[in-house]
Amino acid sequence: NAGVTQTPKFRVLKTGQSMTLLCAQDMNHEYMYWYRQDPGMGLRLIHYSVGEGTTAKGEVPDGYNVSRLKKQNFLLGLESAAPSQTSVYFCASRRDRGDTEAFFGQGTRLTVV
Amino acid sequence: QKEVEQDPGPLSVPEGAIVSLNCTYSNSAFQYFMWYRQYSRKGPELLMYTYSSGNKEDGRFTAQVDKSSKYISLFIRDSQPSDSATYLCAMSLGYSSASKIIFGSGTRLSIRP
Numbered sequence: 001n002a003g004v005t006q007t008p009k010f011r012v013l014k015t016g017q018s019m020t021l022l023c024a025q026d027m028n029h030e031y032m033y034w035y036r037q038d039p040g041m042g043l044r045l046i047h048y049s050v051g052e053g054t055t056a057k058g059e060v061p062d063g064y065n066v067s068r069l070k071k072q073n074f075l076l077g078l079e080s081a082a083p084s085q086t087s088v089y090f091c092a093s094r095r096d097r098g099d100t101e102a103f104f105g106q107g108t109r110l111t112v113v
Numbered sequence: 114q115k116e117v118e119q120d121p122g123p124l125s126v127p128e129g130a131i132v133s134l135n136c137t138y139s140n141s142a143f144q145y146f147m148w149y150r151q152y153s154r155k156g157p158e159l160l161m162y163t164y165s166s167g168n169k170e171d172g173r174f175t176a177q178v179d180k181s182s183k184y185i186s187l188f189i190r191d192s193q194p195s196d197s198a199t200y201l202c203a204m205s206l207g208y209s210s211a212s213k214i215i216f217g218s219g220t221r222l223s224i225r226p
Contacts, residue, residue: 004156031212040121042201042218043157050212058213090156092214100145100164100205102214104156 002026006091006105013081013112021076021108023091031094032074033058033102034066036087043090049074081112116140119202119217127225132189136202136217139183143204143215146178148187151199151219160200161187192224 035043045058047066092102149157175188202217
């Protein structure tokens with residue numbers, strides 16, 4: 001029972017490089033989310049999706065793009081990484097709008113130098 | 114002003130003490146109120162949730178919601194060293210539009226043996 005799996009777990013990027021973070025869930029959940037967590041800032045919503053083929057902006061979407069081509073996968077892209085994007089990124093999913101429990105992945109620690 | 118405010122701590126108490134964790138919020142439309150627990154280098158896990166106002170008890174944990182004051186609390190009785198973690202409050206809108214979950218900044222709690 002994998003739940004929510006994030007790939008990779010760690011990454012170091014140089015400024016200006018691009019990368020994609022992958023989130024996969026095996027619970028057939030409709031809703032998926034990408035958050036970033038910084039010291040003292042809690043979890044801030046980057047983008048989210050309410051179903052296959054849909055995406056929407058959260059609180060801090062600038063510098064990121066997302067895609068949800070398959071229901072089970074939610075990809076977060078950084079086109080040109082900046083040091084300000086150094087953070088721990090968490091993916092989460094939940095069944096539907098009436099379900100309060102969101103299940104989180106283990107996080108991706110990204111450092112941009 | 115952030116939608117959800119939470120004292121970041123850190124909070125250190127002796128084993129067996131009663132712990133009180135709190136959040137305030139500004140959006141009166143929030144209907145679902147949640148508490149997540151996050152151990153170091155792990156993803157958050159749902160601890161408790163409450164719909165609208167009132168109290169909810171689960172073992173040593175009690176969640177309270179006071180919508181008139183826009184204030185929620187989590188009480189931990191007979192605290193244990195294993196309760197040492199970061200506690201995040203979270204909120205979302207009612208069933209018809211409950212897509213986003215907004216988190217507080219988290220309170221780091223340490224229980225001293």
